[in-house]
Amino acid sequence: xxxxxxxxxxxxxxxxxxxxxxxxxxxxxxxxxxxxxxxxxxxxxxxxxxxxxxxxxxxxxxxxxxxxxxxxxxxxxxxxxxxxxxxxxxxxxxxxxxxxxxxxxxxxxxxxxxxxxxxxxxxxxxxxxxxxxxxxxxxxxxxxxxxxxxxxxxxxxxxxxxxxxxxxxxxxxxxxxxxxxxxxxxxxxxxxxxxxxxxxxxxxxxxxxxxxxxxxxxxxxxxxxxxxxxxxxxxxxxxxxxxxxxxxxxxxxxxxxxxxxxxxxxxxxxxxxxxxxxxxxxxxxxxxxxxxxxxxxxxxxxxxxxxxxxxxxxxxxxxxxxxxxxxxxxxxxxxxxxxxxxxxxxxxxxxxxxxxxxxxxxxxxxxxxxxxxxxxxxxxxxxxxxxxxxxxxxxxxxxxxxxxxxxxxxxxxxxxxxxxxxxxxxxxxxxxxxxxxxxxxxxxxxxxxxxxxxxxxxxxxxxxxxxxxxxxxxxxxxxxxxxx
Amino acid sequence: xxxxxxxxxxxxxxxxxxxxxxxxxxxxxxxxxxxxxxxxxxxxxxxxxxxxxxxxxxxxxxxxxxxxxxxxxxxxxxxxxxxxxxxxxxxxxxxxxxxxxxxxxxxxxxxxxxxxxxxxxxxxxxxxxxxxxxxxxxxxxxxxxxxxxxxxxxxxxxxxxxxxxxxxxxxxxxxxxxxxxxxxxxxxxxxxxxxxxxxxxxxxxxxxxxxxxxxxxxxxxxxxxxxxxxxxxxxxxxxxxxxxxxxxxxxxxxxxxxxxxxxxxxxxxxxxxxxxxxxxxxxxxxxxxxxxxxxxxxxxxxxxxxxxxxxxxxxxxxxxxxxxxxxxxxxxxxxxxxxxxxxxxxxxxxxxxxxxxxxxxxxxxxxxxxxxxxxxxxxxxxxxxxxxxxxxxxxxxxxxxxxxxxxxxxxxxxxxxxxxxxxxxxxxxxxxxxxxxxxxxxxxxxxxxxx
Numbered sequence: 001x002x003x004x005x006x007x008x009x010x011x012x013x014x015x016x017x018x019x020x021x022x023x024x025x026x027x028x029x030x031x032x033x034x035x036x037x038x039x040x041x042x043x044x045x046x047x048x049x050x051x052x053x054x055x056x057x058x059x060x061x062x063x064x065x066x067x068x069x070x071x072x073x074x075x076x077x078x079x080x081x082x083x084x085x086x087x088x089x090x091x092x093x094x095x096x097x098x099x100x101x102x103x104x105x106x107x108x109x110x111x112x113x114x115x116x117x118x119x120x121x122x123x124x125x126x127x128x129x130x131x132x133x134x135x136x137x138x139x140x141x142x143x144x145x146x147x148x149x150x151x152x153x154x155x156x157x158x159x160x161x162x163x164x165x166x167x168x169x170x171x172x173x174x175x176x177x178x179x180x181x182x183x184x185x186x187x188x189x190x191x192x193x194x195x196x197x198x199x200x201x202x203x204x205x206x207x208x209x210x211x212x213x214x215x216x217x218x219x220x221x222x223x224x225x226x227x228x229x230x231x232x233x234x235x236x237x238x239x240x241x242x243x244x245x246x247x248x249x250x251x252x253x254x255x256x257x258x259x260x261x262x263x264x265x266x267x268x269x270x271x272x273x274x275x276x277x278x279x280x281x282x283x284x285x286x287x288x289x290x291x292x293x294x295x296x297x298x299x300x301x302x303x304x305x306x307x308x309x310x311x312x313x314x315x316x317x318x319x320x321x322x323x324x325x326x327x328x329x330x331x332x333x334x335x336x337x338x339x340x341x342x343x344x345x346x347x348x349x350x351x352x353x354x355x356x357x358x359x360x361x362x363x364x365x366x367x368x369x370x371x372x373x374x375x376x377x378x379x380x381x382x383x384x385x386x387x388x389x390x391x392x393x394x395x396x397x398x399x400x401x402x403x404x405x406x407x408x409x410x411x412x413x414x415x416x417x418x419x420x421x422x423x424x425x426x427x428x429x430x431x432x433x434x435x436x437x438x439x440x441x442x443x444x445x446x447x448x449x450x451x452x453x454x455x456x457x458x459x460x461x462x463x464x465x466x467x468x469x470x471x472x473x474x475x476x477x478x479x480x481x482x483x484x
Numbered sequence: 485x486x487x488x489x490x491x492x493x494x495x496x497x498x499x500x501x502x503x504x505x506x507x508x509x510x511x512x513x514x515x516x517x518x519x520x521x522x523x524x525x526x527x528x529x530x531x532x533x534x535x536x537x538x539x540x541x542x543x544x545x546x547x548x549x550x551x552x553x554x555x556x557x558x559x560x561x562x563x564x565x566x567x568x569x570x571x572x573x574x575x576x577x578x579x580x581x582x583x584x585x586x587x588x589x590x591x592x593x594x595x596x597x598x599x600x601x602x603x604x605x606x607x608x609x610x611x612x613x614x615x616x617x618x619x620x621x622x623x624x625x626x627x628x629x630x631x632x633x634x635x636x637x638x639x640x641x642x643x644x645x646x647x648x649x650x651x652x653x654x655x656x657x658x659x660x661x662x663x664x665x666x667x668x669x670x671x672x673x674x675x676x677x678x679x680x681x682x683x684x685x686x687x688x689x690x691x692x693x694x695x696x697x698x699x700x701x702x703x704x705x706x707x708x709x710x711x712x713x714x715x716x717x718x719x720x721x722x723x724x725x726x727x728x729x730x731x732x733x734x735x736x737x738x739x740x741x742x743x744x745x746x747x748x749x750x751x752x753x754x755x756x757x758x759x760x761x762x763x764x765x766x767x768x769x770x771x772x773x774x775x776x777x778x779x780x781x782x783x784x785x786x787x788x789x790x791x792x793x794x795x796x797x798x799x800x801x802x803x804x805x806x807x808x809x810x811x812x813x814x815x816x817x818x819x820x821x822x823x824x825x826x827x828x829x830x831x832x833x834x835x836x837x838x839x840x841x842x843x844x845x846x847x848x849x850x851x852x853x854x855x856x857x858x859x860x861x862x863x864x865x866x867x868x869x870x871x872x873x874x875x876x877x878x879x880x881x882x883x884x885x886x887x888x889x890x891x892x893x894x895x896x897x898x899x900x901x902x903x904x905x906x907x908x909x910x911x912x913x914x915x916x917x918x919x920x921x922x923x924x925x926x927x928x929x930x931x932x933x934x935x
Contacts, residue, residue: 071524162524179508179529388516 001481002068004058006077009164011055013081013150014088018048020141021134024092027211028130037128040095047091051084074163076481078147079472082464085146086110089138098131107448107456112138113146114467115348117225117318117436118459120449125230129211136215136226142467143222143251143348144192145169152185167472170345170353177259191258192348196221199247206240216240220247223349225318225436232444234321238304241321245308252278252315252343273383274344274355278314281354285334286310292331313338316350318436318444325443332439336426339435340406350434350466352402355382356395363392401470406432409462416455431459432466487844488512488549488574490535490565491556492522494815494833495580495606495840499553502841504528510544514556536564541572549574553840555604559583563590563598570599578602578840582723604839606832610786610811611727613835617828618716618732618782620699621807622707624689624828629864630893630912635694636862639706643686647706653680662698665900666690667890667916668860675860675918677888691860693890693914695898713781714738717805719766719796720787721745721752724811724832728784733758740775742766743787766796769803778804785810790817797826859919862890868931869909879903884924887917 025041032038069077089112090105099105104120111118112135124132141149147168151161161181176184196217203213215228229235233244257275260268269275289306299305305322312319313335324335342351359382366378380387409428413419419427419441426438427448437444448456465473475481485507489496492513500511500522509528512535513519523530533540535556546552552569554562559581566577579600581587587605590598616626625638641647652666669678670689684690694702714737718725721743729741733756741756743749744765753761764771766785777783783805785793793810794817801808809828812818821829867873873881878889878901889901893912899905907913915925 161527166524176529179510179527180504181527183508 001076001483002073005069005073006080008055008059009077010081010084011052011058012154013146014048014051014055014084016150016153017085017141017146018045018052020137021045021048021092023137024130024134027133028128031129035096035128037092037096037098037130040092041130041134043095044088044091047088051088069163071163072475072481075167075472075475078164078167078468079464079476081147082113082468082472083476085113086460086464089113089134092134093131096128096131098127101453103453103456104449107460108135109138110460110463111436112136112224112226113142114434114463115139115143115222115224115316115350116431116434116463116467117219118430118438118442119226119436119447120456122447122449123230124228132215132226132228133211136218136224136228139222139224139226140196140218143218143224144189144255148185149189151181152189168468170347170350170469175256175346177256187259188255191255191262192221195247195250195258199243199250202243202247203240206243207237208240216244217247219319220244220317221251221348223248223251223315223317223343223347223434225312227319230445232321233308233319238301241304241308244319245311248311248315248317248319249282251317252311252347252349254344254346255348256346271383274358277358278344278354282311282314285314285338288334289331292328296328298327309335310338313435314341314349315343315347316433316435318430320437320444323443323445325439325445336429336439339426339429339433340402342433350432352399352433356398358382359387359392359395360399362387363396398470401474402432402466405462405465405470409458412458413451413455416452416458427459428462431462434463434466485550485844486510486545486548487551487553488544488546488569490552490554490562491580492518492530493555493557494813494831495555495836496553497522497526498815498834498837499555499840500526500528502837503844507844512540512544534561536561536568538568541565541568546572546574550576551844552577554579555836556580559586563600566600567598576601576843578604578843580604580606580836582607584608584723584727602840602843604836606836607723608727609835609839610724610830610832611731613830614724614728614784614786614809614811615731615735617809617830618713618735620703621711621713621781622703622827627862629862629891629914630898633696633896634891634893634898634914635696635699636890636914637692637694637699639690639692641684641686641688641690642707644708645686645706646708647684647690648686650684651680652678652682652684662701663695663898663900664698664702665693665890667693667888677886691862691916693900693916695891695900713807715776715780716740716782716784717742717766717772717775717777717780717800719743719783719785719793721748721761722786722788724786726752726755728786729756729759736781742771742775765792767792767799769799772796772800772803780805781807783808788813790814794821794824794826798824801825860886860916861919861922863915863917863922863925865913865915865925865929867907867909867911867913867929870931871909871929873907873913873928874909877904877906881928883928884917884921887915887921887925890914890916 021041021044028038028041086106086109089109093099093108094102094105108120145168147164151165165181178184199221200213200217203216212228219226233241257269257272286307289310290303293299293302293306299322308321309324340351341357342353343349345353345355362380366380369378370376380392406428410424413424413427423440423442427442430438442448487503487507488510489500490512492511500509503509504527511528512531514534516532519530519532531544535541546569552574554565556562562579566579569577577600581603582605587603590600590603594600617623620637622639623637624640627636666678668675668691716732716736717740718729719742721741725741729739732739739759741752741759741761742764746763749761749763762775766772777800783800785796787793790812797808797810807827810826811830811832818829891901891914892899892907917925
C-alpha cells in the first residue's frame with residue numbers, strides 16, 4: 001500500500017468536507033456566538049484544514065506519483081477516508097460536551113455518515129441546533145458519497161479514479177451514463193441536489209420550519225433517519241408524512257435512472273428490472289401491512305402508517321410514525337427481512353440491494369434447473385443481458401460474507417451486553433444495512449445509548465463495512481494490504 | 485468531442501487513454517475479459533460487442549460522433565465499422581488497415597464505395613520510421629517536423645564522443661557552421677531540461693533539434709566513427725520486412741532478407757529482385773555467419789515475435805553488426821530492451837497511435853511525437869494571430885516550467901530558438917515539453933476568446 005499516496009487523497013477529500021462544517025457552524029453561531037458548541041465547530045474546521053495543509057506540504061516535499069495507485073490503494077483509501085471522517089466528524093459533538101463519551105460521539109457521527117440514523121440520544125429535542133444540523137448534514141454528505149463528490153469537484157487523476165469511485169458506489173456494477181467518471185459524478189450530485197431542493201420546498205410549504213425542513217430533507221433523500229423530534233415523523237402532520245414517504249422512495253431508486261428520466265426517456269425507468277422489482281416489492285408489502293394493521297386494529301391510520309413504515313424500512317431510512325415494535329410478529333419478521341435487503345443499487349440506501357436478492361433467487365432457480373437437466377445451458381439474465389459466472393460468484397460471496405458478519409455481530413452483542421437474541425440480531429442487521437432502529441430493546445422509540453462501549457464499536461464497524469459494501473473496510477484487516 | 489473507438493488492443497486502449505483526458509470516449513471491444521480490464525483502467529465507457537454489428541454500433545452515440553477510429557485486428561471489420569459509421573452520420577472515420585493491396589483499393593475508391601477519411605497502416609509507418617532512422621545512423625528515435633526540414637533526433641552519448649564532459653554553455657559559444665539545439669537530456673531514466681551550466685556525460689541520452697542540412701555534420705560530431713550504411717540484414721519477411729526491403733533497395737548496395745519459413749522466403753524472393761533472400765533463423769549463428777553479419781551496418785529484426793527479434797538482435801550485435809534495430813508489439817518491451825545492447829526499438833502500434841493523435845489534437849498543433857520511456861512530447865504548433873506567444877521576445881513569455889521552445893520555421897528557413905527571438909503568427913514552432921504542460925502550451929498559441 002502506498003501510504004503517502006493514501007494520506008494525500010484523504011487530505012484532498014478533507015478539503016471538500018471541511019467546508020461542509022461551516023453550515024452547522026452558522027446555525028450554532030446564529031443561536032449563540034460565544035457558546036462551547038460554536039467553538040467546537042471552529043476547532044473541528046481548523047483540524048480539517050490542518051489535515052489538508054499537511055497533505056499538501058507532503059505533496060510538495062516528496063513528489064507523489066498518483067499514477068502508482070492500484071486497486072488495493074483505492075479500496076484502502078476509501079476505507080481510511082471513512083474512518084478519518086468518522087473520527088473528525090465526532091469532534092464537534094465531543095468537544096462541545098453535548099456527548100461526553102468519545103465512543104458515543106463517533107457512534108452518532110458514523111450512524112450519520114453511513115445514513116443509518118441510529119442514535120444514542122434519548123431526547124433530541126433538547127440538543128443545540130448546530131449539533132442537530134451537523135448530525136443530519138452527515139446523512140446528506142454520506143448518502144451520495146464523499147468520494148463521489150470529490151471526483152465531481154476536484155481535478156481527477158486519470159484511470160485510477162474508477163477504483164476510488166467503485167469502492168464507494170453501491171451495487172454490482174458501476175454503470176456510466178456518460179463516458180467520463182467526473183461527468184457521471186457531477187450528474188449524480190446534480191440530481192441529488194435537485195431532488196433535495198424539491199423535497200425541501202414541499203416540506204417548507206407544508207408547514208415545517210426551515211431548520212426542520214432541511215434536517216428532514218437530509219434524512220429522507222439520503223435515506224438516513226435522524227429526526228429533530230423524539231417521535232420522529234409521528235410529530236408531524238399527515239401531509240408531511242406523505243411527503244417524506246415519497247422522498248424516501250425516491251432516495252431508494254438508482255440515481256442514474258433519473259438521468260434518463262430527465263432526458264425525456266421515462267420508459268427506461270420501467271425497462272429496468274431492479275426498479276420494477278423495487279416498486280412491486282413496496283406495493284405488495286404495503287398492501288400486506290395495511291391489511292394486517294387494519295385487521296388487528298393497531299393503528300388509527302393503517303394505510304398511512306403501513307405505507308410509511310414499509311418505505312422507511314425498505315429504503316433503510318429508519319423514520320417512523322408509529323412504534324412498529326408493538327406490531328404483530330408477522331410484520332416485525334417482515335421488517336427484519338426488509339432491513340437486510342434494502343432498496344436499489346446506485347441509490348442512497350443500504351443493505352444487500354434488490355438486484356442482489358433478485359439475482360440470488362435467479363441463481364437458485366438456475367441450480368435447481370441444472371439438477372433436473374444436468375447438461376442444460378441455463379443463463380442468468382438481468383436487464384436483458386447475461387450475468388457472467390464471475391459476477392454471479394461475487395454476488396454469492398457478498399451474500400455469505402454479509403450473513404457471516406451479521407452472525408458475528410449478533411454473537412458479540414450477546415456476549416458484551418447479554419441482550420436477548422432479537423435485540424442483538426435486529427441491531428446487527430440494522431447497522432450493516434444502515435437502517436437505524438432495530439427491534440425489542442433497540443426499537444424505534446428507544447435508542448442505543450444503553451449499550452456498552454465494545455458493543456458500540458461492533459456496531460460502528462458494521463455500519464461502515466455495510467455502507468462501503470464490505471471490501472473497502474475488510475481489506476484493512478488483511479496483512480497483505482499493509483505490505484509494500 | 486465524442487470519439488468512438490472499436491477494438492481495445494494496444495492501439496485502441498492507448499488512444500482511449502490519451503483522448504479520454506479531453507474528450508468523451510466510447511470503446512467497443514468484443515472480448516469480455518479485455519473489456520472488463522480496460523473498463524477498470526480507463527476513464528471511458530466500454531461497450532462489449534463487435535463494432536461491425538449495427539446493434540452494437542447504435543448503442544453508442546454514433547449519429548453525432550465526431551471521430552470514429554476502427555482499430556480491431558481485422559481489416560475487414562475496420563472497413564465495415566467505418567462505412568457503417570459514415571452511414572449513421574459520424575463525421576471523421578479512421579481505419580487501421582494492414583493489407584497493402586486492400587489499402588490501395590480503399591484509397592482509390594474512397595468516398596465512392598468506402599466512407600473512410602484516413603487509413604492507418606502501422607507496419608507501413610514502422611518501415612518508414614526505420615528507413616528514416618537508418619538515414620541518420622546512431623539515432624535512437626526519430627521524428628521530423630516542418631515537412632522534414634527540421635529533424636528531431638535522440639542520441640546516446642558514447643564514451644569517446646566529444647560531447648562527453650562538455651558544458652552546454654561552451655557548446656553555445658563555439659561557432660558551429662551547422663546549428664543544433666539540445667532541448668532535453670535523460671540521465672538515469674529522468675528527463676530534464678538543460679541549462680547553460682549542465683555538463684553532459686557519457687550514457688546521457690540527448691534530445692536534439694537539427695535543421696536538415698546540419699544532420700550529417702552533427703552525426704560525425706556525436707560519433708566520429710559514423711559512416712553511411714551500405715549493408716543491411718533484415719530478419720522477418722512479414723509486412724514490415726518486405727516493405728523495408730523495397731524501400732532500402734534504392735538506398736543501400738547490399739540487402740539480405742532472412743525468414744525461417746520456406747514459403748515466406750520463396751514468396752519474398754519472387755517479389756524482390758535486388759534482395760538476397762536466405763531461408764533460416766537469425767537466432768542461429770551459422771545463418772548469421774552466412775549472411776556476413778560481421779560486415780553488416782544495420783541488422784533489423786522485424787518478425788511478429790518479440791522474443792525472436794530481441795534474441796537475434798543481441799546475437800547479431802555480438803557477432804559484429806554495427807547497429808541493431810528491432811520492432812516490438814509489447815509496450816513494456818521498450819524498457820527491457822534498454823538494458824540490452826540494442827540501438828533502437830520501434831513499436832508500430834505506438835507509431836499508429838501518434839499518427840492518429842496528430843489529427844485529433846488538430847487545432848493549433850500540426851504535429852506531435854511522443855518518446856519511449858519519457859513522458860515528454862515534441863509538438864509542432866502554428867501560433868494564431870494575436871495569441872500570447874506572439875506578443876514579445878521568447879524570454880518575456882511565461883512558458884510552463886517543463887517546456888522549451890526548440891526552433892522556428894519561417895520563410896523556408898530554420899531558426900533555432902533563443903531568448904531574443906520573437907515569434908510571428910503563422911510560423912511553425914517546435915516545442916518540447918512534458919505531457920502535463922501540453923495544455924498550457926496550447927493556450928499560449930491560441931488567441932484568447934472571452935466567451
